[in-house]
Amino acid sequence: MTAPDTLALDLVPPPGGQILHQTDRATVIWGDCRDPAVITQVPDDYDLLCTDPPYGMGWQSSHGKNFQPIEGDDGSVDWPAVLGQWARKLRCYRHVYVFGYAGDQLAEPLGLGPTAEIVWDKTMLGMGNLSVPWGPAHETITFGVSTLNPRHGGKAARKGALTARMRQGSVVRVLRPNSSRVRRHPTEKPVPLMAQLIESSTVRGDLVVDPCAGVCSTGVAAVLEGRRAFCVEYERGYAELGVDRIRAAEKIADLIDAT
Template sequence: MIQREEVIGDCRLILGDAMSVMRDLPKADLIVSDVPYSLTTGGVSKSSKTMSGIFAAHNYRNDGQLIMATVPFPEMMAAFNDALGPDADCYVMSNDKNLRPIMNAAAAAGFGLHNVLVWDKVTPTANRWYMKNLEFTIYLWKGRARTINDPSSKQLLRGGIDKATGHPTEKPVPLMAEYVRNSSARGDLVLDPFMGSGTTGVACANLGRKFIGIEIHEPFFDMACERIRAAYERPDMFIERASTQVQQPLFGGAA
């Protein structure tokens, strides 16, 4: 159910539950999303937390970490497949432990696997079994596979992030822009069912793509509206120049 809706430029932003909203949307040409998934906490608790997207239930543990509910991957990936047009790409972000279940769910939903892309976020997260400085993007296709717009693009993208918002898993705009630019054309419709602080929408505003973003958590929805409105008012004239070379950082500014 749609609780609220904002239209900013070519971006349609929806406050609501993605799993119920997606079925009534026009078919998208591309999905780019940092989907919600469970993470083990860094404190003494053995329970898990989810750091983006769905916030259907939340509370604070004694270690101060926010605990949030998530969507089962089989239902999520089936809904993603249904939300796309007949020949379309889909980028789904994941950590290492969720790669296999997401890929299994994607295959069951009818997606093909193009590649697993890697983001070196430079600043590592503390861990007892090697510090974690990498996140992953599962690059999928539906229908007929299409060549990306820049076949010289590398599998590894490197660059830190100066956070522009208080969202716990904000992603850099140049990272999402790389996926949007490579798998869509100007005027195409890009969908992010779990838009969080609206990074994918900012990338679409900068690149001349239409965008639909869904977020269930109202403070983050408001945050996304503010960022996308600012992207239209103060366009990033340099985002198209982002390099894909592994040897140098792809980006380093705020997202």
Template structure:
């Protein structure tokens, strides 16, 4: 099956307005968590510095308003029965859950992503955060039932029902070959979500596509995708991942477009 992939460079609050209502089957959003500091913290003996990207820095009121706006737009473009997945940490996930419930999404699960090799805590004044959280909601589930590929998930979990605690290590170096994005998600995480909640030929939207992980996984599994990203510095990474030097069978079947908003 030939799939189509659009990468639209621009602010998702603007770009989303140009996408038709009820036109996408699945939304995956990995938004700013609002946890970055102007000057990140680091260890003496390690190169790792906590997030300090300007795109993740908001004041309290602006952050809430931003979250309401993009979630509302994502719910508008989602088809009836479509799924929306949002991810975050304690910094943003409660707000996102509140907004989704307020917009009448049916919450199906909250997933705890356990990172066995999470970075140590630098301040030593609290427990080491080693999880992120994902909320899976569905739109107008009474009119049209949401999709859940139960049997496939069970098969992927050695024949046992898949639980809501997912143990997935941090994004391995082997997936970062195309360049550095500070919050690139592991392919395994997106693979589970896309295979669980969509079928071949469906369209998946990611309003914060970053290094292009969602589009990359959608392309690998025969789904169409729309990815939005506002930082131009990440475009070369996205391009390398979506048009790799060595083509696979799926690559030749895909058309990738890069658009400026």
């Protein structure tokens, strides 16, 4: 029997998930982020929610990469409501970044106060609908400030003013992987993009949480920026790839700290 050409990604995670990796820098759980027993494992009063949930677009590969359909990407899951459960453990007045959903879809379920739309300029044209003359070259990200549990915010929260960068524009230009480089995950986000978001809303040592982690680009960026990461991914193959990437990032972070 020959080995399969692609990873088997149809395994269902156990109730409560399974910790695949845990260090002082990062935790990666193979699990269902809709599972209350998984949600309870995220530390209380974490510092940033940064995630790219399925958009309900029914993504399918058209480039022969043999990616499996993404769990929950068929429109059957109320992702704002799911993320609302995760937002309940976010420290008040800290920040949220969610790809693909508008502020009015997220404000109530996530308990957000001020929101803003960020545009990720991918600097290259995507495929999109070839029957129209305009092709997609950007993706939207909603930024929000949590207003849940105001008694738990603390002075350091400063009602959303805690940032490592000065006020900046709402367009972020980072090259996306082109079709020939999309090998790990169909909607993989560039680490430099995630690093910009993380730098703008956290300081070193803060905990960054991604409940829809994919191959853990958010976690990799967090570790490289001196933050801590808590990542959950439903598909076992993607979670294992994420662990490999996190471990490589931790080695780099260790070398940086040693200098």
